[in-house]
Structure formats: structure tokens, C-alpha cells
Amino acid sequence: MKKIEAIVKPFKLDEVKNALTKIGVQGMTVTEVKGFGRQKGHTEVYRGAEYKIDFLPKVKIELITGEEMVTQVIETIERAAKTGKIGDGKVFISPVEEVIRIRTGERGKDAI
Amino acid sequence: MKKVSFSLLWVSLLTAGVAFAETPAPPKVDSGDTSWMLISSALVMLMTPGLALFYGGMVRKKNVLGTVMQSFIALGVISIQWVIYGYSLAFGPDVGHVIGNLNWIGLRGVGLDPYPDYSATIPHQAFMIFQMMFAVITPALITGAIAERFKFKTYLIFLILWATFVYDPLAHWVWGVGGWIRNLGALDFAGGLVVHISSGIAALAAAIVVGKRKGYGEEPLPPHNLTMTLLGAALLWFGWFGFNGGSAVASGSLATNAFVVTHISTAAAALSWMIVEWAYRGNPTVLGAASGAVAGLVAITPASGFVGPVSAMIIGLAAGALCYFAINLKSKFGYDDSLDVVGVHGVGGTWGALATGLFASKAINAAGSDGLFFGNLSLIGIQALSVVSAWVYSFVVTLIILKTLDWTMGLRVSEEHEMTGLDLSQHGESGYSF
Numbered sequence: 001m002k003k004i005e006a007i008v009k010p011f012k013l014d015e016v017k018n019a020l021t022k023i024g025v026q027g028m029t030v031t032e033v034k035g036f037g038r039q040k041g042h043t044e045v046y047r048g049a050e051y052k053i054d055f056l057p058k059v060k061i062e063l064i065t066g067e068e069m070v071t072q073v074i075e076t077i078e079r080a081a082k083t084g085k086i087g088d089g090k091v092f093i094s095p096v097e098e099v100i101r102i103r104t105g106e107r108g109k110d111a112i
Numbered sequence: 113m114k115k116v117s118f119s120l121l122w123v124s125l126l127t128a129g130v131a132f133a134e135t136p137a138p139p140k141v142d143s144g145d146t147s148w149m150l151i152s153s154a155l156v157m158l159m160t161p162g163l164a165l166f167y168g169g170m171v172r173k174k175n176v177l178g179t180v181m182q183s184f185i186a187l188g189v190i191s192i193q194w195v196i197y198g199y200s201l202a203f204g205p206d207v208g209h210v211i212g213n214l215n216w217i218g219l220r221g222v223g224l225d226p227y228p229d230y231s232a233t234i235p236h237q238a239f240m241i242f243q244m245m246f247a248v249i250t251p252a253l254i255t256g257a258i259a260e261r262f263k264f265k266t267y268l269i270f271l272i273l274w275a276t277f278v279y280d281p282l283a284h285w286v287w288g289v290g291g292w293i294r295n296l297g298a299l300d301f302a303g304g305l306v307v308h309i310s311s312g313i314a315a316l317a318a319a320i321v322v323g324k325r326k327g328y329g330e331e332p333l334p335p336h337n338l339t340m341t342l343l344g345a346a347l348l349w350f351g352w353f354g355f356n357g358g359s360a361v362a363s364g365s366l367a368t369n370a371f372v373v374t375h376i377s378t379a380a381a382a383l384s385w386m387i388v389e390w391a392y393r394g395n396p397t398v399l400g401a402a403s404g405a406v407a408g409l410v411a412i413t414p415a416s417g418f419v420g421p422v423s424a425m426i427i428g429l430a431a432g433a434l435c436y437f438a439i440n441l442k443s444k445f446g447y448d449d450s451l452d453v454v455g456v457h458g459v460g461g462t463w464g465a466l467a468t469g470l471f472a473s474k475a476i477n478a479a480g481s482d483g484l485f486f487g488n489l490s491l492i493g494i495q496a497l498s499v500v501s502a503w504v505y506s507f508v509v510t511l512i513i514l515k516t517l518d519w520t521m522g523l524r525v526s527e528e529h530e531m532t533g534l535d536l537s538q539h540g541e542s543g544y545s546f
Contacts (some may be wrong), residue, residue, distance in 0.1 A: 045393050048443070
């Protein structure tokens with residue numbers, strides 16, 4: 001099993017979510033985050049005082065998937081989240097040791 | 113025996129109100145005037161929480177409660193001070209043209225009959241309560257300059273001392289019967305000198321004595337909630353109709369003039385600030401429009417009972433631009449007047465007081481004077497003198513008060529408390545829990 005973390009632009013969330021559920025992804029967790037990569041921040045001005053805002057709002061999507069789905073999930077995310085402009089985000093893949101469903105106690109792939 | 117004395121009692125009671133031919137009729141309370149004055153008092157009261165929101169939105173989230181509390185609590189402290197002795201000092205029987213005496217301590221003698229010196233057609237208490245709301249908001253204005261770093265305990269004492277030694281005397285000079293600035297013929301319809309210049313210059317003294325916020329000039333200190341600031345500005349605009357309109361102390365044409373020119377000046381100033389900022393900085397900002405509106409309100413305050421609509425438009429257009437440039441100059445002088453009290457109230461109030469010397473017309477208010485543009489050369493000089501006196505007096509006395517408090521109680525919160533924020537450190541509360 002793998003954990004897939006994707007940082008995407010906030011307005012892309014619905015598109016990514018819909019695309020993933022279409023290919024059979026059953027659940028995900030979403031957090032509002034701030035961050036920057038190569039995309040520069042912006043400047044806000046309040047009564048003549050300039051503030052450089054480096055951190056930009058993004059959305060982090062986390063989901064767990066079986067090995068066989070990983071490639072398809074990544075391609076789906078890339079396609080749905082891409083705008084071609086700087087700041088589109090990144091995807092991280094990491095191994096997962098165990099998954100447990102709290103209600104039933106199921107473990108492993110059955111718990112995804 | 114009992115029966116006779118009982119009827120005598122009834123007769124004397126029934127005839128108590130009858131005016132005899134020799135005694136002049138007591139001044140009559142006019143219900144229209146009284147109604148307007150009570151409403152105006154309520155409108156001006158609303159300006160203090162309005163100011164709280166205006167300022168509150170401009171500070172960082174961790175200081176929102178500390179900031180609104182400084183305005184809000186003035187309603188408590190100054191109202192009581194006013195009743196106990198403040199009103200007496202400001203408007204009481206004159207002593208040496210500089211202060212009122214304490215005859216009216218605890219509002220003794222301030223009753224429900226009109227008091228012709230100030231309020232010919234409304235109960236004396238209606239005038240008193242109207243003026244109370246001015247006394248409340250004025251020191252609260254200063255808090256913008258020392259936002260995010262002032263000790264609450266010290267602030268409570270500062271409120272009392274500043275009201276006693278700056279506001280009450282200055283109000284007496286300008287509005288009290290016998291006051292020397294009033295006697296000079298200076299015109300201040302609703303408080304350009306007494307409210308705005310006094311607080312604006314006090315803010316300068318305060319910003320200098322208290323020092324800059326930690327991180328000023330290095331880290332971003334942006335407003336946390338401009339929607340709150342805009343709401344505050346809107347409440348100030350609304351309440352100001354009472355501030356200026358009520359200063360006519362009567363309902364009728366003069367109140368109408370004040371109401372109308374107040375609105376015109378504000379609208380013009382909101383536009384001019386927004387447009388100037390758009391041209392210089394590339395964006396028409398919400399904070400700019402709100403600040404411009406306040407600058408227009410400040411500038412028209414001393415002039416509102418003496419100028420007409422077109423003059424008001426010019427005064428407002430100039431105020432928006434002037435105050436915009438004033439606050440941008442702040443960085444040149446290096447003091448942290450956090451919420452631009454000096455630039456808006458000090459500079460705006462000064463412009464308004466001088467503009468009164470230019471645009472005042474007896475055609476608007478026969479009890480006033482003509483200004484420079486209406487053929488009278490002397491008013492502008494008198495206005496200038498009154499402005500300088502207010503500057504000097506407020507600056508020096510505020511400085512003394514603050515230095516004394518710094519020496520005895522300390523003015524600033526500790527560095528750690530400034531980092532944590534006023535809400536938690538001074539009040540043990542959080543503004544937002546979501």
C-alpha cells in the first residue's frame with residue numbers, strides 16, 4: 001500500500017476529487033495549507049506599508065491506495081490539477097506500513 | 113384645621129407652574145430639539161464601538177480584543193469621570209478663562225430644565241449627555257497610535273488623567289462660556305480642535321514615548337480583518353451625523369446643513385483617497401476608501417455648521433489626498449503611529465480648522481463668521497492661533513502624563529506579552545475560537 005500526498009492549487013480541489021472518485025478512489029483527507037516552491041509570493045499594500053507575502057494558500061490531498069492503483073492515481077491527479085502555470089504543486093509517494101478500519105477492525109487492503 | 117391646610121396644599125401645588133406677570137416665562141423644552149439631541153447622543157455613542165471595530169480590524173488577530181477593549185472601556189471610565197467632575201470642568205462656571213469650576217460636581221445643579229448658556233430649548237442634561245459622548249471617544253482615538261503594545265492597567269489611569277488635564281480644559285477653552293479660544297472668536301462647530309487635533313497630537317506624543325512595536329519595519333504587521341474595519345468606518349460615518357448634526361443643539365436648518373455637508377465631505381474624501389492611492393500604488397483599496405471617508409469626516413467636523421455643500425466637497429477632496437500623503441510621510445519621521453491617528457486626525461483636523469477659516473460663511477450661520485474666501489481676513493489667523501495652541505497644549509500635557517505613568521507604572525507590556533498578544537496577556541481571552 002502507498003500513501004499519496006498531493007499539494008494542489010485550492011480551486012483545483014473539486015476537479016481532482018471528481019477525477020479520483022471516477023477511477024475508483026473511495027476516500028481521501030484534505031487540509032488547507034500554505035507553502036511556496038518556485039512560485040513567488042505577492043505583495044500587499046496597507047496604507048503605504050508593503051508586505052511581501054511568501055506563503056501561498058494550497059490544498060493538500062492525502063489518500064492511501066493499493067500498489068496496483070498507484071500509477072493510475074498519480075496520472076489522474078497530474079491531469080486534473082495541472083494548469084501549466086507555475087505553482088501547480090507536487091505529488092509525494094511513500095510506503096504505508098498498516099491501515100486499520102476503526103469500526104470493524106479490518107486490516108490491510110480491506111481497510112482502504 | 114387639617115382640612116384647611118390640606119386645601120391650601122392643593123392650591124399651592126396647582127398654582128406652582130403658573131407664571132406671574134412680573135417673572136419671565138422659564139425657557140421651554142422643545143420636543144423636536146430634545147428628540148434630535150437624544151438621538152444624536154446615541155449616534156455619537158455608537159461611534160465608540162464603531163471606532164473599536166475600525167481599529168480592531170487593522171491589528172493582528174492576537175490583539176483584536178485588546179484593541180477593541182481600549183475603545184469600549186472608555187465608555188465606562190469617561191462616562192463616570194464626566195458625571196463626577198468632567199462636565200463641571202469643561203462646561204461649568206468659568207475660572208480665569210481656562211477651566212470650569214466644580215460647582216457641578218456629581219451633576220449637581222445640572223437638571224432637566226434648559227440652561228440657556230448652552231441649551232436654550234433642551235434639558236441641560238440632554239446637552240450634558242451629548243457632550244459626554246464626545247469626551248468618551250476622544251481619548252479612545254489616541255489608542256490607534258499605541259496599538260498592540262500598551263498595558264491595560266496603565267491605560268485606565270491614562271484615560272482619567274488625559275480627560276482631566278487635556279480634554280476638559282480644551283473643551284472649556286473652545287466651547288465653555290468664558291473659554292479664551294471661544295472668546296477669541298475661533299470657530300469649532302463640532303470638535304476639530306477639541307477632539308481631532310487634541311487626540312492627533314497626543315497620538316504623536318504617545319507614539320514617540322511608547323516606541324515602536326517589536327518587528328516594526330522588519331516583519332509584516334498587516335490588518336487581520338478589513339471587513340471589520342469597513343464595518344467600523346461605516347458606523348463612524350453613520351454616527352457622525354449625530355456628532356456634527358447634533359452640534360447645532362437644535363433640530364432644524366443648521367442641523368440639516370451640518371448633516372448634509374458631513375455626508376458630502378466624507379463621500380468626496382473617500383473617493384479622493386482611493387483615486388490618489390490608485391494612481392500612486394496601482395490599486396484602489398478598501399482600507400484606502402475607509403480611511404479616506406474617516407479623513408473627510410474629521411476635516412468637516414469644525415466646519416460643518418459654517419460651510420455649504422460645495423465648500424464641503426472641496427474640503428473633503430483635499431482631506432482625502434492630504435491625509436493619504438501625510439500617512440505615507442510617517443516612515444520618513446520614523447515613529448510607529450500604528451493606525452495613523454496623527455495623519456488622519458491630527459492633519460485632517462488641522463486642515464478642517466484652517467479650512468473653516470477659509471470657507472466659513474455667515475450666510476450659512478449668522479452666529480459664526482465669514483472666512484477668507486468670503487472677504488474676512490481675520491478668521492484664518494484666529495483659527496491658526498487656536499490650532500497651534502491646541503497642538504502645543506495637548507502635546508506637552510500628554511507627554512507629561514505619559515512620562516509620569518511610564519516612571520510609575522510602565523507603559524508597555526513585556527516583550528513576551530507583546531509576542532503572545534494583548535488578548536491573552538492582558539485579558540486572558542481569545543478573539544476567535546474557530
